[in-house]
Amino acid sequence: xxxxxxxxxxxxxxxxxxxxxxxxxxxxxxxxxxxxxxxxxxxxxxxxxxxxxxxxxxxxxxxxxxxxxxxxxxxxxxxxxxxxxxxxxxxxxxxxxxxxxxxxxxxxxxxxxxxxxxxxxxxxxxxxxxxxxxxxxxxxxxxxxxxxxxxxxxxxxxxxxxxxxxxxxxxxxxxxxxxxxxxxxxxxxxxxxxxxxxxxxxxxxxxxxxxxxxxxxxxxxxxxxxxxxxxxxxxxxxxxxxxxxxxxxxxxxxxxxxxxxxxxxxxxxxxxxxxxxxxxxxxxxxxxxxxxxxxxxxxxxxxxxxxxxxxxxxxxxxxxxxxxxxxxxxxxxxxxxxxxxxxxxxxxxxxxxxxxxxxxxxxxxxxxxxxxxxxxxxxxxxxxxxxxxxxxxxxxxxxxxxxxxxxxxxxxxxxxxxxxxxxxxxxxxxxxx
Amino acid sequence: xxxxxxxxxxxxxxxxxxxxxxxxxxxxxxxxxxxxxxxxxxxxxxxxxxxxxxxxxxxxxxxxxxxxxxxxxxxxxxxxxxxxxxxxxxxxxxxxxxxxxxxxxxxxxxxxxxxxxxxxxxxxxxxxxxxxxxxxxxxxxxxxxxxxxxxxxxxxxxxxxxxxxxxxxxxxxxxxxxxxxxxxxxxxxxxxxxxxxxxxxxxxxxxxxxxxxxxxxxxxxxxxxxxxxxxxxxxxxxxxxxxxxxxxxxxxxxxxxxxxxxxxxxxxxxxxxxxxxxxxxxxxxxxxxxxxxxxxxxxxxxxxxxxxxxxxxxxxxxxxxxxxxxxxxxxxxxxxxxxxxxxxxxxxxxxxxxxxxxxxxxxxxxxxxxxxxxxxxxxxxxxxxxxxxxxxxxxxxxxxxxxxxxxxxxxxxxxxxxxxxxxxxxxxxxxxxxxxxxxxxxxxxxxxxxx
Numbered sequence: 001x002x003x004x005x006x007x008x009x010x011x012x013x014x015x016x017x018x019x020x021x022x023x024x025x026x027x028x029x030x031x032x033x034x035x036x037x038x039x040x041x042x043x044x045x046x047x048x049x050x051x052x053x054x055x056x057x058x059x060x061x062x063x064x065x066x067x068x069x070x071x072x073x074x075x076x077x078x079x080x081x082x083x084x085x086x087x088x089x090x091x092x093x094x095x096x097x098x099x100x101x102x103x104x105x106x107x108x109x110x111x112x113x114x115x116x117x118x119x120x121x122x123x124x125x126x127x128x129x130x131x132x133x134x135x136x137x138x139x140x141x142x143x144x145x146x147x148x149x150x151x152x153x154x155x156x157x158x159x160x161x162x163x164x165x166x167x168x169x170x171x172x173x174x175x176x177x178x179x180x181x182x183x184x185x186x187x188x189x190x191x192x193x194x195x196x197x198x199x200x201x202x203x204x205x206x207x208x209x210x211x212x213x214x215x216x217x218x219x220x221x222x223x224x225x226x227x228x229x230x231x232x233x234x235x236x237x238x239x240x241x242x243x244x245x246x247x248x249x250x251x252x253x254x255x256x257x258x259x260x261x262x263x264x265x266x267x268x269x270x271x272x273x274x275x276x277x278x279x280x281x282x283x284x285x286x287x288x289x290x291x292x293x294x295x296x297x298x299x300x301x302x303x304x305x306x307x308x309x310x311x312x313x314x315x316x317x318x319x320x321x322x323x324x325x326x327x328x329x330x331x332x333x334x335x336x337x338x339x340x341x342x343x344x345x346x347x348x349x350x351x352x353x354x355x356x357x358x359x360x361x362x363x364x365x366x367x368x369x370x371x372x373x374x375x376x377x378x379x380x381x382x383x384x385x386x387x388x389x390x391x392x393x394x395x396x397x398x399x400x401x402x403x404x405x406x407x408x409x410x411x412x413x414x415x416x417x418x419x420x421x422x423x424x425x426x427x428x429x430x431x432x433x
Numbered sequence: 434x435x436x437x438x439x440x441x442x443x444x445x446x447x448x449x450x451x452x453x454x455x456x457x458x459x460x461x462x463x464x465x466x467x468x469x470x471x472x473x474x475x476x477x478x479x480x481x482x483x484x485x486x487x488x489x490x491x492x493x494x495x496x497x498x499x500x501x502x503x504x505x506x507x508x509x510x511x512x513x514x515x516x517x518x519x520x521x522x523x524x525x526x527x528x529x530x531x532x533x534x535x536x537x538x539x540x541x542x543x544x545x546x547x548x549x550x551x552x553x554x555x556x557x558x559x560x561x562x563x564x565x566x567x568x569x570x571x572x573x574x575x576x577x578x579x580x581x582x583x584x585x586x587x588x589x590x591x592x593x594x595x596x597x598x599x600x601x602x603x604x605x606x607x608x609x610x611x612x613x614x615x616x617x618x619x620x621x622x623x624x625x626x627x628x629x630x631x632x633x634x635x636x637x638x639x640x641x642x643x644x645x646x647x648x649x650x651x652x653x654x655x656x657x658x659x660x661x662x663x664x665x666x667x668x669x670x671x672x673x674x675x676x677x678x679x680x681x682x683x684x685x686x687x688x689x690x691x692x693x694x695x696x697x698x699x700x701x702x703x704x705x706x707x708x709x710x711x712x713x714x715x716x717x718x719x720x721x722x723x724x725x726x727x728x729x730x731x732x733x734x735x736x737x738x739x740x741x742x743x744x745x746x747x748x749x750x751x752x753x754x755x756x757x758x759x760x761x762x763x764x765x766x767x768x769x770x771x772x773x774x775x776x777x778x779x780x781x782x783x784x785x786x787x788x789x790x791x792x793x794x795x796x797x798x799x800x801x802x803x804x805x806x807x808x809x810x811x812x813x814x815x816x817x818x819x820x821x822x823x824x825x826x827x828x829x830x831x832x833x834x835x836x837x838x839x840x841x842x843x844x845x846x847x848x849x850x851x852x853x854x855x856x857x858x859x860x861x862x863x864x865x866x867x868x869x870x871x872x873x874x875x876x877x878x879x880x881x882x883x884x
Binding site: 033074328331335339 | 477782791
């Protein structure tokens with residue numbers, strides 16, 4: 001009989017003979033199996049309902065609902081979206097990393113980062129943030145490619161990312177710069193072209209969303225402006241009139257000193273105000289928002305600052321991991337139901353243990369982003385990634401509509417990718433030739 | 434090296450054989466597309482009453498012997514990685530398409546072999562049955578891949594082939610009929626003549642006995658499927674076609690779970706429906722009710738022996754009527770042969786709740802499912818002409834052992850159903866469809882491109 005060492009060597013040799021594509025495929029399938037057929041929150045279930053019915057609202061990213069609706073041609077349920085977002089992530093990451101690493105190392109790092117619990121946890125759920133992360137990585141990889149068709153594909157990926165989270169637009173500028181040839185001179189010129197590309201992609205995303213939406217619910221506006229208005233007024237102790245808006249209980253409007261969930265403010269028996277339902281109320285809410293910021297800027301800044309501290313995981317404990325296949329009663333009409341495999345249960349336990357550590361605190365990644373930027377300064381593709389992650393986190397300061405780990409996922413993912421790639425690249429054999 | 438069977442060597446040989454056979458990138462892509470095509474049609478896998486029962490057993494880890502416990506145990510293992518029907522669907526479809534490709538690649542160029550293999554897998558009577566998680570589909574997948582390996586010149590591949598054929602044997606009680614000609618004719622150890630035949634016979638006995646033993650060992654409870662279905666159906670059939678009077682029938686059926694001992698013959702004549710003999714057991718007006726204890730089960734066995742011996746013509750006539758239904762010869766009741774539901778069609782919501790599994794069709798599936806149901810009523814699914822075609826092709830396949838073994842296995846498997854099928858489900862004839870298509874393709878390919 002062959003001894004154990006010889007067998008281990010044979011296994012090692014067999015693994016070494018696998019191509020990067022095989023490693024990527026195996027890693028991708030494994031990551032899918034760790035959360036198959038994909039976790040669904042309340043919002044995801046509602047979005048699936050819209051994708052299936054073809055009746056779109058702006059409550060959920062309409063571009064993403066459109067993509068989901070297209071996916072439902074081939075496979076119904078969350079599985080195709082899970083495959084899409086994880087596939088874009090892993091192949092996109094590989095496309096970027098192979099510029100800095102050998103193909104095999106790039107494949108292993110791409111799969112490893114996707115499987116890292118802080119990155120994996122949101123990627124396992126069908127959320128706009130997860131699809132956005134995948135689309136951004138795919139965009140970066142495609143824009144780096146010299147071929148015109150790939151650059152066009154990169155622009156499409158930017159449109160999808162912008163369609164998932166419109167506020168990501170500024171954070172895509174560093175990625176858009178990757179599309180520009182190295183021969184193009186002039187920093188201003190380069191930046192201008194990148195901004196033009198981002199504006200065009202964001203415009204297309206907005207236009208597509210506008211065309212797709214059947215019913216406007218002013219969702220994005222309500223999520224942001226209600227918490228800002230109420231949170232600012234509460235901190236300022238100001239009982240400002242809000243003409244054109246239906247306040248249910250003025251006493252409750254000023255109860256407490258913060259407000260971080262627009263849904264709670266506008267729904268249920270303890271609601272403060274009625275949700276807006278038409279253009280006139282939309283304009284009234286915008287006016288109230290502008291007035292609250294202008295009249296009580298200090299209170300507004302405190303409100304946003306406190307929200308950001310929570311978002312970074314500093315002041316309040318939270319539950320950063322969501323891993324549920326969805327409420328069976330909610331899903332009954334959609335005919336989707338799933339149970340976790342033993343593999344998934346074991347992986348969930350690992351993710352939950354890791355979630356207790358600072359690895360799930362975005363503050364850690366804000367701090368790690370600084371050395372990442374310094375170390376990646378000579379690798380434009382890695383620098384663009386981490387810059388994009390940091391910019392998106394900064395955008396959360398004025399634009400986050402609630403406190404949720406997934407809003408920091410892009411920063412977490414980019415810092416992981418860049419730092420791991422830089423660490424791996426320290427070994428010459430693993431660097432790109 | 435020849436003297437011992439090292440599992441690692443076997444696995445390596447298996448992988449090497451697969452890699453060598455699939456070396457052509459284009460062929461590999463075609464095979465992958467063929468697998469993906471059926472998975473798109475079936476995703477995540479259709480489930481009938483039987484499948485839901487087996488899924489429940491797989492999850493509970495407690496197996497009954499109405500369905501093969503080996504399949505439930507396998508499903509239990511698959512569920513460690515992926516829950517629901519998808520894992521089993523991928524297994525059966527992949528084994529089938531790869532097996533068909535490897536067999537055809539012996540006589541055709543790789544890409545042609547891949548195209549023909551995919552065309553066979555996509556044949557409506559094959560694809561529609563492979564889409565459902567059934568023991569029949571599992572058997573077909575493992576058996577076809579087993580045939581591909583069992584004739585290989587490498588020891589490891591042949592061992593893998595025997596294991597796969599053993600797995601196929603464990604899936605259906607009549608699988609021994611299909612493995613017999615395959616192992617006797619297609620198994621190729623490095624010896625010839627009577628010695629090869631003796632080794633092959635030993636191997637067939639080993640895999641058949643091993644499969645039966647595995648099912649027996651795994652079963653936690655005995656459900657007596659033969660007494661609870663086929664035997665009682667046969668008794669009702671004999672009561673219908675024999676000239677025995679009520680007194681004789683009542684005496685013979687004493688102790689069996691008869692619902693009413695009066696007017697047995699008259700009731701049997703009025704209710705006899707060879708396309709759905711379950712009505713004799715499940716319906717309130719049927720002759721029997723399900724047996725409740727060992728005494729009734731023993732009485733069924735005794736009554737069956739007595740009445741078959743006493744009225745052989747009535748028994749054979751009843752089985753012939755059932756066989757006609759099974760073969761769907763013109764003039765018989767053609768039942769729906771395609772199944773396109775993700776949970777038990779008899780209780781869609783209830784079975785979804787019980788199995789904690791549900792799925793909705795994609796838009797492509799919404800287009801394909803009605804087409805499958807329409808085709809399910811067509812001659813595509815009528816086993817009789819596959820049987821005729823197989824018999825004709827046996828003549829032309831006499832110089833090709835593998836093709837002959839496949840075709841003979843198909844015919845033999847169908848023959849066992851003449852005596853053992855409880856209902857005329859098209860899925861029981863899946864191996865006949867497969868054997869005719871693959872065996873026929875081998876025969877034609879050899880004549881077009883002689884070796």
